Amino acid sequence: MDWSALRLSVELAAWTTALLVPAGILIGRGLASRRFVAKSLIEALIALPLVLPPTVLGFYLLVAFGGASPLGRAYEALIGQPLVFTFQGLLFASLIFNLPFAVQPIQRAFESLPADIREAAWCCGMSPWRTFRAIEFPLVWTGILSAIVLTFAHTLGEFGVVLMVGGNIPGETQTIAIAIYDRVQALEEHKAAVMSAILLGFSFVTISFIYVLNNRVERHRGEH
Amino acid sequence: MSSTTALSVTVANTKSVGLQVRLRQIAPIPLNVDFHCRAGELIALVGPSGSGKSTILRCIAGLATPRSGTILFNGRAWLDTASGVTLRPQQRPVGLVFQHYALFPHLSALQNIAVVLADRPKVERERRARGLLELVRLDGLESRRPQALSGGQQQRVALARSLAREPAALLLDEPFSAVDMVTREKLKRELARLRQKLEIPIVLVTHDLDEARMLADRICVLHRGQILQTGTPTQVMSQPVSSLVARLVGLTNVFQGEVIDHDADKQLTHLRWLSYALECREQSHGRPGETVDWIVPSEHIILHRRDRPSRGEHENPIAGVIDDFVVLGGDASITMLVDGRADTPLTFMLSSHVARRNRLGVGEQVGVSLLAEGIHVMPATDQTQDGRPGP
Numbered sequence: 208m209d210w211s212a213l214r215l216s217v218e219l220a221a222w223t224t225a226l227l228v229p230a231g232i233l234i235g236r237g238l239a240s241r242r243f244v245a246k247s248l249i250e251a252l253i254a255l256p257l258v259l260p261p262t263v264l265g266f267y268l269l270v271a272f273g274g275a276s277p278l279g280r281a282y283e284a285l286i287g288q289p290l291v292f293t294f295q296g297l298l299f300a301s302l303i304f305n306l307p308f309a310v311q312p313i314q315r316a317f318e319s320l321p322a323d324i325r326e327a328a329w330c331c332g333m334s335p336w337r338t339f340r341a342i343e344f345p346l347v348w349t350g351i352l353s354a355i356v357l358t359f360a361h362t363l364g365e366f367g368v369v370l371m372v373g374g375n376i377p378g379e380t381q382t383i384a385i386a387i388y389d390r391v392q393a394l395e396e397h398k399a400a401v402m403s404a405i406l407l408g409f410s411f412v413t414i415s416f417i418y419v420l421n422n423r424v425e426r427h428r429g430e431h
Numbered sequence: 432m433s434s435t436t437a438l439s440v441t442v443a444n445t446k447s448v449g450l451q452v453r454l455r456q457i458a459p460i461p462l463n464v465d466f467h468c469r470a471g472e473l474i475a476l477v478g479p480s481g482s483g484k485s486t487i488l489r490c491i492a493g494l495a496t497p498r499s500g501t502i503l504f505n506g507r508a509w510l511d512t513a514s515g516v517t518l519r520p521q522q523r524p525v526g527l528v529f530q531h532y533a534l535f536p537h538l539s540a541l542q543n544i545a546v547v548l549a550d551r552p553k554v555e556r557e558r559r560a561r562g563l564l565e566l567v568r569l570d571g572l573e574s575r576r577p578q579a580l581s582g583g584q585q586q587r588v589a590l591a592r593s594l595a596r597e598p599a600a601l602l603l604d605e606p607f608s609a610v611d612m613v614t615r616e617k618l619k620r621e622l623a624r625l626r627q628k629l630e631i632p633i634v635l636v637t638h639d640l641d642e643a644r645m646l647a648d649r650i651c652v653l654h655r656g657q658i659l660q661t662g663t664p665t666q667v668m669s670q671p672v673s674s675l676v677a678r679l680v681g682l683t684n685v686f687q688g689e690v691i692d693h694d695a696d697k698q699l700t701h702l703r704w705l706s707y708a709l710e711c712r713e714q715s716h717g718r719p720g721e722t723v724d725w726i727v728p729s730e731h732i733i734l735h736r737r738d739r740p741s742r743g744e745h746e747n748p749i750a751g752v753i754d755d756f757v758v759l760g761g762d763a764s765i766t767m768l769v770d771g772r773a774d775t776p777l778t779f780m781l782s783s784h785v786a787r788r789n790r791l792g793v794g795e796q797v798g799v800s801l802l803a804e805g806i807h808v809m810p811a812t813d814q815t816q817d818g819r820p821g822p
Contacts, residue, residue, distance in 0.1 A: 321531075321533060321536065323529050324534075324535055324536075326492075326494050326520070326529075326533070327529055327535075327592075328535075329493075329519075329521055330492050330494070330525060330526070330527040331526075331547035331593070331596060332596050333546075337549060342535055346537055
């Protein structure tokens with residue numbers, strides 16, 4: 208069992224979730240409440256990681272983050288280390304390929320809000336922040352929780368993008384999914400099996416949790 | 432005592448007291464609106480759907496901003512596009528009741544009200560929320576969620592919530608449209624009762640003319656974002672400024688005629704219509720020879736009794752054939768074709784027992800009198816504003 212790979216995966220997932228979900232709230236809320244020309248285009252861009260082969264996304268991120276690109280050079284000049292094949296590079300990539308998992312559940316939740324309750328709150332004198340805290344959040348928190356769980360679980364399991372952008376450096380970029388592949392290549396099937404079982408168990412528990420929660424909340428709201 | 436009364440009268444007459452609204456816009460929805468709603472006054476904005484009624488309310492509440500305009504409350508600008516003043520909705524002390532109420536679904540009736548009073552101490556918040564529920568007669572249902580309340584009860588919660596922060600003006604957007612008939616009548620009476628306790632301007636948006644007539648001190652008739660007429664319900668209903676207004680407020684019997692003369696001594700105007708020379712109370716519109724539109728409200732049409740002719744029949748007697756006869760409860764709606772012409776239907780109401788006694792029915796010849804005092808003359812419109820030829 209490779210504990211450092213698991214710890215790295217959890218760290219990556221935690222950072223990704225912590226950074227991405229607040230952004231997901233802003234983006235999801237904006238997309239749900241506004242209508243503008245480029246809206247469909249933006250929604251398509253956000254959804255792209257769902258359908259794109261991870262290696263393709265990984266390839267473009269590798270090119271974009273690499274020492275030959277302006278972004279890669281700027282980062283290296285600023286921070287003093289390259290973006291590719293580092294944990295930070297992995298985190299950047301992770302933020303991008305997890306966008307749909309963070310944005311979509313939140314956007315759906317905001318879309319299901321009754322159309323004019325936000326305006327009603329404003330007309331009652333409630334500030335935008337208080338409107339969010341007292342009115343919107345209690346009605347969309349399950350969507351936000353779904354985003355948290357999905358982003359976290361998906362980051363743990365991502366393989367292709369991680370391999371392309373991060374490579375396979377133990378302790379720096381070797382996540383649990385990579386480690387499993389690595390063990391199988393090395394014919395250490397038992398270790399791979401243990402790690403796979405951990406990922407399977409974790410994924411099943413988190414996804415079940417979301418479904419149980421959503422159903423309970425729905426039933427609760429239906430009763431009143 | 433008398434000095435206070437005198438003072439309050441002076442203040443009430445000052446133009447700057449109350450809500451003054453002036454909106455101008457061509458797109459996306461045309462607006463050409465001027466009105467003034469005094470404290471304690473209820474103004475109804477009436478018009479078909481798409482006439483801009485709700486947009487006007489949204490502009491007042493700060494949820495929409497017109498291209499140009501001013502909204503003043505007691506002289507203070509909530510909106511003044513010329514000087515760049517646009518107060519946010521939170522800064523405008525209005526209470527807005529939404530058409531579908533927009534209650535907070537996760538909060539109880541009491542919490543729906545208490546949540547908007549966050550700036551007050553908890554004890555006072557709850558006390559005030561309870562007081563407001565009592566005011567709209569919902570005490571006992573404090574802990575119900577909106578889903579567990581009837582439409583009428585939801586409307587009352589919405590009304591109570593809109594009053595929570597003691598608004599300077601109350602805005603009602605089709606407040607009775609989403610409830611059944613019986614509840615609607617009850618809620619209208621409640622609003623009329625509540626009004627007596629509220630010394631603030633109230634603007635009611637509705638497409639229901641009866642509602643406006645019953646509740647409003649003044650009515651603004653809207654068409655395509657433009658106020659065509661502002662007046663008391665009686666003024667608007669009996670003296671519309673144009674045939675378009677007449678049609679918008681549901682008046683039938685709009686015709687075109689020609690002024691013969693004005694008789695200042697007898698205070699009469701004579702009007703040529705088909706083969707008739709009609710006598711009506713003196714009108715301000717139309718030089719002799721000029722074509723005008725005119726209306727006669729149903730209640731100013733008197734049936735000539737067949738069994739017992741009376742003296743009243745000298746007043747503008749009109750003959751025709753009954754074309755349509757519908758009994759609506761205790762009343763009968765009768766449409767007669769004047770002189771048998773299909774293009775001049777004259778509609779009036781009778782008690783159905785009167786209709787029965789006179790053996791009225793489709794195809795029967797009848798005579799009626801158009802009462803001179805009820806005839807109202809308006810400038811002619813060859814083309815009404817929506818491009819269709821006038822009636």
